Amino acid sequence: MGNKVIQTALILEDIVDVNAWIKQMLLETFEGIRIQQAYSLDEAKHLLMSQHYDLALIDLSLPDGKGIEVVDWLVQYSAETISVVVTIFEDDQYLFEAISHGAKGYLLKDLEPIVFKKHLENLIAGLYAFSPTMTQKLLNYVKTQEQLNQKKQQLKESLALTNREKQVLIHIAKGQQVSEIGYELGLSSHTVSGYVKEIYRKLQISSRAEAALLAKQYGLI
Structure with missing residues (x-):
């Protein structure tokens, strides 16, 4: 991925408290970052049409659709945007679907703040962002x-x-x-x-x- 400059971010998360928590994690990680918050798939699509984002943190399950659609959109129309899934789903099928669609990370919502922020920091260095349990699943898959x-x-x-x-x-x-x-x-x-x-x-x-x-x-x- 190479070194990245992250100045703008989009959060797609329908639960207000979780959306706010993710925003706080971003503010504590990236100084001066500008953040837009979306609470539905439709709202996210409108925001994506209006400006470019360096980073998008995307929930998979939304009231009006699937967050993976946003990952697809970004791959097609904004390839420079880093897509990271933030979800409660630990299932292999969701993990591999996200990766196959172009996501550069898969973080679980129950991560400790310090760990979550560390994964965000890794994105600057061009690294991928995966929760430890998800990394183990990937390693097991490669071994298989x-x-x-x-x-x-x-x-x-x-x-x-x-x-x-x-x-x-x-x-x-x-x-x-x-x-x-x-x-x-x-x-x-x-x-x-x-x-x-x-x-x-x-x-x-x-x-x-x-x-x-x-x-x-x-x-x-």
């Missing part, structure tokens, strides 16, 4: 995606096994030793060991247990 990608790669590599390698894998999965595999397939132990090494390399595994599991997953046994 990495695991899925690894599984996909393993599946791709399994399809690249030669027929002989698949035969050897089946015997490995059955718990047979190299000498037994060689006897049944009419191969030397040295040749079988070479196949085993190549199978492990292609499937990115290091044990017979993993080999058995993958052979079962791929329908070889």
Whole structure:
């Protein structure tokens, strides 16, 4: 995002007390900041049409619609504006929807003031603003995606096994030793060991247990 200058902000929050609290957080964080407050989606849209904002703090659930519409509008018509969702919703679906629509942060309303303001300060340095629990959800998601990608790669590599390698894998999965595999397939132990090494390399595994599991997953046994 790069370093940012935040001089103007829009708050979209229908609960008066919460709107006022967010305003106070902004005033304490950014000296001289000019703030406009909206209490409905329609009001926010009118304010957005009248001027540019450096920062928009947006509630998701509003009486007349969804705050995500404002995130969409800003991405399309005011890309320089930093959109940060401020909400009570901790659900994954809301978090990932906000990110996919272009939000640069996702803060929960129950954050301590000092923590909330710290996240706002981070925006100046071009950092994203996520509540700790939301950050953990993102990390878990990334980890899950990495695991899925690894599984996909393993599946791709399994399809690249030669027929002989698949035969050897089946015997490995059955718990047979190299000498037994060689006897049944009419191969030397040295040749079988070479196949085993190549199978492990292609499937990115290091044990017979993993080999058995993958052979079962791929329908070889």
